[in-house]
Amino acid sequence: MLPTLTDIHAAAVRIAPYAHRTPVVTNHSLNKRLGATLFLKCENLQKVGAFKFRGAANAVFSLSEDEAQRGVIAHSSGNHAQALALAARLRGIPAHIVMPSNAPAVKKAAVAGYGAKITFCEPTLEAREATQAEIVVQTGATIIHPYNDLRVIAGQGTAAVELLAEVPDLDVIMTPVGGGGLLSGTAVAANALKPDIRVIAGEPTGADDAYRSLQAGRIIPSVRPQTIADGLLTSLGTLTFPIIQAHVEQIVTVSEEEIINTMRFLWERTKLIVEPSAAVPVAALWHKKVDLRGLNVGVILSGGNVDLEKLPWL
Amino acid sequence: MLPTLTDIHAAAVRIAPYAHRTPVVTNHSLNKRLGATLFLKCENLQKVGAFKFRGAANAVFSLSEDEAQRGVIAHSSGNHAQALALAARLRGIPAHIVMPSNAPAVKKAAVAGYGAKITFCEPTLEAREATQAEIVVQTGATIIHPYNDLRVIAGQGTAAVELLAEVPDLDVIMTPVGGGGLLSGTAVAANALKPDIRVIAGEPTGADDAYRSLQAGRIIPSVRPQTIADGLLTSLGTLTFPIIQAHVEQIVTVSEEEIINTMRFLWERTKLIVEPSAAVPVAALWHKKVDLRGLNVGVILSGGNVDLEKLPWL
Numbered sequence: 001m002l003p004t005l006t007d008i009h010a011a012a013v014r015i016a017p018y019a020h021r022t023p024v025v026t027n028h029s030l031n032k033r034l035g036a037t038l039f040l041k042c043e044n045l046q047k048v049g050a051f052k053f054r055g056a057a058n059a060v061f062s063l064s065e066d067e068a069q070r071g072v073i074a075h076s077s078g079n080h081a082q083a084l085a086l087a088a089r090l091r092g093i094p095a096h097i098v099m100p101s102n103a104p105a106v107k108k109a110a111v112a113g114y115g116a117k118i119t120f121c122e123p124t125l126e127a128r129e130a131t132q133a134e135i136v137v138q139t140g141a142t143i144i145h146p147y148n149d150l151r152v153i154a155g156q157g158t159a160a161v162e163l164l165a166e167v168p169d170l171d172v173i174m175t176p177v178g179g180g181g182l183l184s185g186t187a188v189a190a191n192a193l194k195p196d197i198r199v200i201a202g203e204p205t206g207a208d209d210a211y212r213s214l215q216a217g218r219i220i221p222s223v224r225p226q227t228i229a230d231g232l233l234t235s236l237g238t239l240t241f242p243i244i245q246a247h248v249e250q251i252v253t254v255s256e257e258e259i260i261n262t263m264r265f266l267w268e269r270t271k272l273i274v275e276p277s278a279a280v281p282v283a284a285l286w287h288k289k290v291d292l293r294g295l296n297v298g299v300i301l302s303g304g305n306v307d308l309e310k311l312p313w314l
Numbered sequence: 315m316l317p318t319l320t321d322i323h324a325a326a327v328r329i330a331p332y333a334h335r336t337p338v339v340t341n342h343s344l345n346k347r348l349g350a351t352l353f354l355k356c357e358n359l360q361k362v363g364a365f366k367f368r369g370a371a372n373a374v375f376s377l378s379e380d381e382a383q384r385g386v387i388a389h390s391s392g393n394h395a396q397a398l399a400l401a402a403r404l405r406g407i408p409a410h411i412v413m414p415s416n417a418p419a420v421k422k423a424a425v426a427g428y429g430a431k432i433t434f435c436e437p438t439l440e441a442r443e444a445t446q447a448e449i450v451v452q453t454g455a456t457i458i459h460p461y462n463d464l465r466v467i468a469g470q471g472t473a474a475v476e477l478l479a480e481v482p483d484l485d486v487i488m489t490p491v492g493g494g495g496l497l498s499g500t501a502v503a504a505n506a507l508k509p510d511i512r513v514i515a516g517e518p519t520g521a522d523d524a525y526r527s528l529q530a531g532r533i534i535p536s537v538r539p540q541t542i543a544d545g546l547l548t549s550l551g552t553l554t555f556p557i558i559q560a561h562v563e564q565i566v567t568v569s570e571e572e573i574i575n576t577m578r579f580l581w582e583r584t585k586l587i588v589e590p591s592a593a594v595p596v597a598a599l600w601h602k603k604v605d606l607r608g609l610n611v612g613v614i615l616s617g618g619n620v621d622l623e624k625l626p627w628l
Contacts, residue, residue: 023337025359044585045339264622271358271587271618304585308578314623 002243003150005192008157008185011058015155018057018090022046022159024166024298027270034285035293039170041163044274044304048082048114050231051159051182051302052146056083058155059144060091068093070140075121075128077103077111078231079303080146085114096141098131100124106307147181148237157185163298164193171295174281176302177201177210177251178232180240186300187247199248200290202281204228204259209235210244211251228256228312231277231303252284260312262286273304276312316557317464319506322471322499325372329469332371332404334360336473338480341584348599349607353484355477358588358618362396362428364545365473365496365616366460370397372469373458374405382407384454389435389442391417391425392545393617394460399428410455412445414438420621461495462551471499477612478507485609488595490616491515491524491565492546494554500614501561513562514604516595518542518573523549524558525565542570542626545591545617566598574626576600587618590626 022042031037043051060072071094074084081097088095095116099108100123111118121131135141145152159182160173173190177183187199203210207225213236221235236244254262259276262283266274278301284290285297336356345351357365374386385408388398395411402409409430413422414437425432435445449455459466473496474487487504491497501513517524521539527550535549550558568576573590576597580588592615598604599611 020340023339023356025337026334028361042337047342049585267587267622271363273581273585273587308581308625309628311622311625311628314625314628 001150002239003154003157003185003188005189007150007154008161008189011054011154012158012161014061015054015057015158018047018087019054020046021162024163025270025272029269036285036295036297039163039167039296039298040270040272041159041298041300042272043159044272044278044301048079048086049303049305050079050083051156051300052079052083053086054158055152055155055181055185056080056144057087057090059149059151060084060087060093062151063142067142070142071096072144073098073132073135073141074144074146075099075132076146077107079305081107081111081116082114084144085111085116089115094139094141096135096139098128098135100128147179147234148239150239152181153185153188153239155185156182157189159300160186160189161193163300164190167296167298169296170194170197170298172198172200172292173298174200174202175300176229176232176277176280177203178207178277179234180210180236180244182300182302183248184240184243187243191247200250200252201248202284203251203253204232204280205253205255207232208253211253213241214245214248214251227259229259229277229280231275232280250290252289254280254283254287254289258283258287264313272301273306274301275303275306278302278304315464316553317468317471317499317502319503321464321468322475322503325368325468326472326475328375329368329371329472332361332401333368335476336360338477339584339586343583350599350609350611353477353481353610353612354584354586355473355612355614356586357473358586358592358615362393362400363617363619364393364397365470365614366393366397367400368472369466369469369495369499370394370458371401371404373463373465374398374401374407376465377456381456384456385410386458387412387446387449387455388458388460389413389446390460391421393619395421395425395430396428398458399425399430403429408455410449410453412442412449414442461493461548462553464553466495467499467502467553469499470496471503473614474500474503475507477614478504481610481612483610484508484511484612486512486514486606487612488514488516489614490543490546490591490594491517492521492591493548494524494550494558496614496616497562498554498557501557505561514564514566515562516598517565517567518546518594519567519569521546522567525567527555528559528562528565541573543573543591543594545589546594564604566603568594568597568601568603572597572601578627586615587620588615589617589620592616592618
């Protein structure tokens, strides 16, 4: 059972009291440079600085009172961890976050700042899953997967609903793709609202499992992916892959250098702080990996969480 | 004759086809930290990355056809130069910009990129004024002063009109103050729309002529002002001073260190690129130079033009 527009509309109502309706900005010099008219949906201005809050909030506020009281859990050191921690705090329930012991101090502090209980483990997937499982047994907490979860996918789709409400005449909608939560939620929403819209994703060459999976017609996970776009290291899931297969026209890959120089250009021209992952779809346009000249292109700027002490172009 | 709300409303209509209606953003962690509810009017997302476009566009589109054809002129190496160049290009008329020969290459390129004719001169005020006067004699161009101009002041006031339309229950409205164009336009608009609103400005200690002028009851220009907030080096003008005297409750001064750490905090938390000048009013709050706890505070984030290769905290 895959999420439908009805699920996404329900998610929109559910999270409306908590999430920002983020602005859509346009930028003349960017458009001139790209030859297309871009409408940037600023999820970097979302709570916790990323679209991830939408999915986490929808999942947390979908729980029954009984489930909710036992708390929620995820293993993540990224934006999902912060998003889940904040959503749980807003509902007044415990959040357990399993993090590798080598996670950056700044990420630990951010998650702790939202009131989550952090459990550290060895930095392997096995250790993370095992630690998570132990806590689930002890507490009865509900696992909220960062993307392979219908409630999360529906939540992520709400950004596209807002964008299309504000700019109905989009020809194309673009997102980055990591695990595929944002892309699949966007694809379901956009396809249902506007069947002729084209859904295109950008992906780093160094973590191109979605590109290869679509080519092969089956999930081919990334092995030791490497990219500065740290939100996109994950591979497609069993729920996100079939949606993407059904509704996404194309996955376009970009190099590390292309990501960094596009990120730099976006900062300079739009005055928005975007993280490398958010620059990925725009990099596909800027580096002419896809020809969308003359079209109205919605782009979901996925997030803005960047270490301001270490900018990649300095 | 000082500008009125009627002038500002006329300006809003005049510039509407050209200027962005910029978003107003709120940020929970910022509010928690400051103890007040801030509504950030994002003029960093305005055309040319600064509120200056509002005033320049109002001035340029106020000219008669005959005046317009002879072009416009200003001496400036900052945001006003870019704003005037773009406004003139949009009207299809010449813009002359007089710049000191030692202006940064990036500023020259930006102004040239908007199609202005740049004339370089010695880096003294005398040379700038003399060069400007020569070009006026040759071309008949209209001087558009960056702030001591009724059309410019009325244009700058349109940001406050938009902000109050979106958030009517503001208790306080804050801007930075340099020459006072933004502050006086904001004060006229806010005072007319909401007579009990408090108008408060932030100013760098290193360029505190407005603070000292209000204390003294007469204009006391800055002598060799020094501040990283390069938009605020100018001193109040004969038009802006009386408006500020009539309508502004308080000018609050902040140190260089306070400006820089507030700017850093704004980048990190709001994901907005703001220039040092834009951080100045927020710094006044953050460093408890003024107590606005529990109040709704509108802040006009004046601009976002920053050299991304040289961040002040690195």
